[in-house]
Amino acid sequence: MATLKLPSHVPSPSEDCEQLRKAFAGWGTNEDLIIQILAHRNGDQRKKIRETYHESYGEDLLKDLDSELSSDFQHAVLLWTLEPAERDAYLVNQATKKLTASNWVIMEVACTRSSQQLLAARKAYHAKYKKSMEEDIAHHTSGDFRKLLVPLVSAFRYEGDEVNMTLAKTEAKTFHEKICDKAYNDDELIRILTTRSKPQLNATLNHYNNLFGNAITKDLKADPEDEYQKLLRSAIKCLTVPEKYYEKALRLAINKLGTDEKALTRVVVTRAEVDLQRIAEEYKRRNSVPLDRAIAVDTSGDYEKMLLALLGHGDAC
Template structure:
């Protein structure tokens, strides 16, 4: 569910391009004009603007934005303007980088996109970086992390709602056994989490809860400082309650001493057109403060304006 407010009567694509070009003209950039256009266009419309801009002015819009803007505002505009699959490919590539490696970002992309979206991201990765996401993940991770992340990014889960109850029961038992034995890196446990459909997993985890009296995430919290267990808990959350996962990422990003702009920018740009409404509801339920207010209090200038616009200010 999108929070993006797209105006009822949208100017034509050439008009949008002309206005953006105008924002770059003269001394300084008119950031307000850029926000007023790009923050209110959906992915398909932004793609058309990029194509038309290149055709009209012989320059990639992203390159033009890169030249004109700076810092956190530039980052949020560039990520937002990218096609969703290209954006995921870029984030994944950064996450496998030597200095910015992040298992969390890879897991997030693998678990909160649909199978088709993940496939498109992998194709965009090929096209842009001339190698596969899988080989970079395999190269950048080791041990248990590689064992779980590689099948996650390679997965093409079934998207339907059909559930096999007998299977849910038997796999809940397997999960419980492995966790009880602290065999967290067991192949069967990893197989279940990385290949089953979200509907099937939900059934398995509900059965786990009912049968063994504890949520699986609680049983995986026996060693809170263990990074691998934290990753397993995050995988489960992303696959079953993504809004709870993203609420926590935002809460931690905002409540830090010094904002984690990287996480804030990533979540807002990747979820604004997907499930921001649910994330905002979860944020309010958990923090008693509207997400838009929290972002406005914690950021400033054009960066703040664009984030708040993307979050959708119907109750911000």
């Protein structure tokens, strides 16, 4: 379930654009007004606002937001205002750069999006960066990481609910055999993981648990510090129980050693229109603290207001 809260009456894109221009006018920026508008509009509405803003004023809303805002609040608003496919393309591109490299972000995008969403992200990547997403990932990764990540981002999985139980049982045995042999980078294991539908994978993992008495993610902890095994476990979580993956991502982002604002922003922004309510419920179950309270303790100012608005707080106008 999404946490995004829309007003009972949504103003026209023209009205929203007029209000945004007012927020930018004068000596200081009206951050509260920006939050009240943008944090309470869905993807289609935000797209229309961007188009209308350009038509009305001949300027790019993203560029104006970039010049008016700063710091973590700026990053959150810009990421939120992007179309989902643009946003995914941006996240993956950042994840391939030396200073912001992250196999985890690439895997997260590849495993939690639908086939159509992932295809749209690949198209947006090609349009924006003039090269393919797969090509960039192959160039900036190596070894087992490349072997797993390239087919994950290239995948176009079946999106229906139909499941072949015989196949699920056979492939559960294949998984177990490869894990027992510590062949974590085996071609067959990767092929199953990167091509099967999510319902089919869930059935396979249920058979694995029933046949061998353990969750596959536990059996993949032969070396808990091995980065490739960690990525493999997380990919399986993302594909089958994304709320558990994202709960852990938030728990690691909000900790006593310091906040990882990039990770916190990414999770809240990308899931607010998808399943952030379910993730918040999992967070409370796992940590005995509501997610909104944890975020309020760990953040401040306009950045805090923006994240809490995406969690369903505040007035929509």
